[in-house]
Amino acid sequence: xxxxxxxxxxxxxxxxxxxxxxxxxxLKAGFIRQVSAGVYQLTPPGVRVLRxxxxxxxxxxxxxxxxEVLLTVLNPAELWKETGRWKLxxxxxxxxxxxxGRDYCLGPTHEEEITDLxxxxxxxxxxxxxxxxxxxxxxxxxKRPRFGLIRGREFLMKDAYxxxxxxxxxxxxxxxxxxxxxxxxxxxxxxCLMVEASVGAIGGISSHEFVVLTEYGEAKVAYCEKCGYxxxxxxVQLPKPEEExxxxxxxxxxxxxxxxxxxxxxSFLGVPPRRIIKAVLYMVNxxxxxxxxxxxxxxxxxxxxEAILGTENFxxxxxxxxxxxxxxxxxxxxxxxxxxxxxxxxxxxxYGLKNAVIAFNKPNHHYVNANPGRDFKYGExxxxxxxxxxxxxxxxxxxxxxSRGLELGHIFxxxxxxxxxxxxxxxxxxxxxxxxxxxxxxxxxxxxxSAIVEQYHDQKGIKWPATVAPFELDIICVNTSDQPQRExxxxxxxxxxxxxxxxxxxxxxxSPGFKFADxxxxxxxxxxxxxxxxxxxxxxxxxxxxxxxxxxxxxxAISKVKAYLEEDKR
RNA sequence: CGGGGUGUGGCUCAGGUGGCAGAGCGCCUGCUUCGGGAGCAGGAGGUCAGGGGUUCAAGUCCCCUCACCCCGACCA
Numbered sequence: 105x106x107x108x109x110x111x112x113x114x115x116x117x118x119x120x121x122x123x124x125x126x127x128x129x130x131l132k133a134g135f136i137r138q139v140s141a142g143v144y145q146l147t148p149p150g151v152r153v154l155r156x157x158x159x160x161x162x163x164x165x166x167x168x169x170x171x172e173v174l175l176t177v178l179n180p181a182e183l184w185k186e187t188g189r190w191k192l193x194x195x196x197x198x199x200x201x202x203x204x205g206r207d208y209c210l211g212p213t214h215e216e217e218i219t220d221l222x223x224x225x226x227x228x229x230x231x232x233x234x235x236x237x238x239x240x241x242x243x244x245x246x247k248r249p250r251f252g253l254i255r256g257r258e259f260l261m262k263d264a265y266x267x268x269x270x271x272x273x274x275x276x277x278x279x280x281x282x283x284x285x286x287x288x289x290x291x292x293x294x295x296c297l298m299v300e301a302s303v304g305a306i307g308g309i310s311s312h313e314f315v316v317l318t319e320y321g322e323a324k325v326a327y328c329e330k331c332g333y334x335x336x337x338x339x340v341q342l343p344k345p346e347e348e349x350x351x352x353x354x355x356x357x358x359x360x361x362x363x364x365x366x367x368x369x370x371s372f373l374g375v376p377p378r379r380i381i382k383a384v385l386y387m388v389n390x391x392x393x394x395x396x397x398x399x400x401x402x403x404x405x406x407x408x409x410e411a412i413l414g415t416e417n418f419x420x421x422x423x424x425x426x427x428x429x430x431x432x433x434x435x436x437x438x439x440x441x442x443x444x445x446x447x448x449x450x451x452x453x454x455y456g457l458k459n460a461v462i463a464f465n466k467p468n469h470h471y472v473n474a475n476p477g478r479d480f481k482y483g484e485x486x487x488x489x490x491x492x493x494x495x496x497x498x499x500x501x502x503x504x505x506x507s508r509g510l511e512l513g514h515i516f517x518x519x520x521x522x523x524x525x526x527x528x529x530x531x532x533x534x535x536x537x538x539x540x541x542x543x544x545x546x547x548x549x550x551x552x553x554s555a556i557v558e559q560y561h562d563q564k565g566i567k568w569p570a571t572v573a574p575f576e577l578d579i580i581c582v583n584t585s586d587q588p589q590r591e592x593x594x595x596x597x598x599x600x601x602x603x604x605x606x607x608x609x610x611x612x613x614x615s616p617g618f619k620f621a622d623x624x625x626x627x628x629x630x631x632x633x634x635x636x637x638x639x640x641x642x643x644x645x646x647x648x649x650x651x652x653x654x655x656x657x658x659x660x661a662i663s664k665v666k667a668y669l670e671e672d673k674r
Numbered sequence: 675c676g677g678g679g680u681g682u683g684g685c686u687c688a689g690g691u692g693g694c695a696g697a698g699c700g701c702c703u704g705c706u707u708c709g710g711g712a713g714c715a716g717g718a719g720g721u722c723a724g725g726g727g728u729u730c731a732a733g734u735c736c737c738c739u740c741a742c743c744c745c746g747a748c749c750a
Binding site: 116254255322549617618621 | 675685686700708709710711712741742743744747748750
């Protein structure tokens, strides 16, 4: 491909609206262009990368026995009403009406539609198991699109669905997807962690996420370097700590004016935050007060709260509600003399404290040296504590590490959440009608493109792994007005194409520095520089990943590149 | 959905206290140059996000709307 005729336009300036490296570089290098919030166009090189990711995913899906389908973008509301998700999915669903006023949505995921397809043809155990997948554009009206392709409102996703006769067989399908995902992320060269994920309110059986560790992700994960355990922060259970060993001191009431935060209280009393018991009041379903008590140096994980409450419909109590219910101010909430309507939960972190500080619903006052058993009684213990670095691993007890992560894949054993309400039943060998056991398995294809850039870039630009690079080789002619140089460059270009090396030939009438900068920015794994050394029968081969340069014979240059590439892609 | 910020040429931005619309990059023409975003000369390119208001006069002051970005809670 000749760059002078190729629709590829890079920019010298950093784009103003981008923050994340992948967002910045994909824009600057001209792979994507923004059309509106969370909606992007892909240019020819952008499509080349995307298609490569897609074909890696497709190949591994096919290999694991999944069969490709193409479902619709425009989904009729009826199917969504069958499972109740027309209402449940909420504002994220892009909805529209046709000319006759019928309701549709732009598919954000396709459980309903695939179940509809399968139930129309499958009615016997003899037709199971079955695994179908598609690579399709999805639409979600995200509250906050972010970071370019990382979270768009329109994005490309691979979604697979498994259909099995029983749970054992379904587990088998699930495991086969785990292996497929492992192979896919290896091929994409993504350093990826498989973490245990929450099964959520759907009541699924098993769920894992595949996350890459990057600060531009929205998942919080904890992992153990000792035993290999890894989990989404919200599923990592934190146990009660050891009871502290310290003699009881005498209980005191201390005036603590204006100490409405843990920091202020801690420095006012000279007591470390971990000796303070913090009370947080939530309102569930608008009006049911629930109090959580947690150690002052820890914070509440609202995903865990959701799991305990069984609803996502809760929020922190307003100042006014605190006054009405507890006759006190925020910062002075405690578990004493509460109205009977207030449910109380003690986080595990509060267990075994000695000589603690705790509020008792009197503004500007705290108890100091409060001790469980003498001054107060614990109630029901729960785990709502956010995981932090060096918390104990739930498997082996070693210190955990925590990190931000970007979720690229999610696999989920669904059970009969969709097959039951949609009556996707089959007849078993005994003639009994049974619901099909389902699983679903997603990979954010366009998101992977960003994730790869997050993991493979430097100051100068992108460093595409050979498996997904838009072109494998960039040929630069230093002086295009030098006849011999140009002839060598053209010849190398032809040879490369004949030998099946995907090549772009930078024949643009620009200075060498300009072309070098673009080559670094756009991230080709290999670059051949045709310059002065042509006289000696040599050209320079550069490796974008290692930065290494070597002079190679013109005759063998391409076969050398090809050999390197084969090694890289292995 | 809460909080913060920004909208001026294709891109990145400048335009105290109202007074002829600007620069750099990019683009076009010509000449020179050619191993790390070249030089000189000439040229084109604007609904200053949109609407309303104040004023002799608004990019600039006031009100409203819209768009986009960032920080938090949620999805791949």
